Amino acid sequence: MTVLGILNCKMLQDEIVYLILNDPEIKDVTVVENGEHHEFIRKLDEVGKTYSLAPMIHSIPDLSDREKQNDADAGAGISLIVWNLELGLHEKPKILKDEVYRDLEIFAKKADGIYLLYGLCGNVLGHVEDDFKDICPIVILRDPEGEIVDDCIAATIGGRKPYLNLLKSFHGVGTFIFTPMYEDTIDEFFNYAKDRRGLTEEQIVEMNKFMFEASNYKRVARLETGLHYTKDTETKLKRFADTYGFEIFDLDGGHQQIFDDCYQKLKDKIIQKETTAA
Structure with missing residues (x-):
């Protein structure tokens, strides 16, 4: 089963609920229990979506430690891990970048690819995909022209x-x-x-x-x-x-097109990675 991670600003938790409800490939959801998760799991409860809680990101096994799946399990679906980060990181862009990069280094060992639900956010995350290209596929929010969105409002419109x-x-x-x-x-x-x-x-x-x-x-x-x-x-x-x-x-005018497109882009990157490795 493919393990897909989401590292997100807490502000975009509704968009994650939307993605979970609209992707039949997702077979199970794990939420990192870090104090920023309470409102998110309440929403999952309200829409009737089951999930499990991981007391900390380190409690989730690395990919290398997972039991190897046999051929019958290949392409069996997506195991989703959601890690909400605190809103207050936006107060200081450098602190935001340091935290996101540190968390991505941990997350990259546990997921086949990571959906980074952030924009430029003070112009500190513009190179994150390239910085991790040899470690793990990462997709940040980009518009149809390929530009990283400035913030979550830009992503929504x-x-x-x-x-x-x-x-x-x-x-x-x-x-x-x-x-x-x-x-x-x-x-x-x-x-x-x-x-x-x-x-x-x-x-x-x-x-x-x-x-x-x-x-x-x-x-x-x-x-x-x-x-x-x-x-x-x-x-x-x-x-x-x-x-x-x-x-x-x-x-009026908000929609989820960018969130859908970037999510699919990550899934395509993971498939390409798995195909190349086969």
Whole structure:
């Protein structure tokens, strides 16, 4: 059975639920139990998808230690391992890169290929596929033109060009674009900033108000992704908007095409690797 790993920003857990539900080749799912997994497994429970928990990534056997499968098991399906990383890594891009690279080195010993659900994220992951090309097939989120997406919003609306066109359509009015997971993690994200900078909540709010006003931010767009695994986010969004005096409006156009295409690209890479090794 092929072992496929997903190393992902916690913000993209809904897209993983979607992939699991829509790939009949996936025969079992293992979730790394690292403290960032609770919301993800709750969603799996809600959609009726079974899974097992690994208390830590090191508890999952390396590929070299797995029992060799006989010919009858060849191509029998996919064993999926999902490893959610903490949202707060985005606070410092270098720390994000160091953590992702360190985790990929571990993960590469346990999976036939890894789907990296990140974008450029501060321009620190642009060379990750090449850096690991001799170790393990890795696919990061890329748009139809082959460009690595800037962030999860760009991935959700189809890539760099649609993202740029969308931003231009705001005519200079600063606009936050929130997916349901963005809405759900607003407090968590700002708590990271508060804790790591040693500031009070009031100080964070004042600092944000200054930055938002200087950048002409006035609105929050609720991006419809087509995925509804994250629920009851309206209160958090309204509190955020009210705190900073933002207008809220709905925005259509989200979809999963990039997530589907890159997932298939990884599967194709794994097949190519297995064919070459045979």
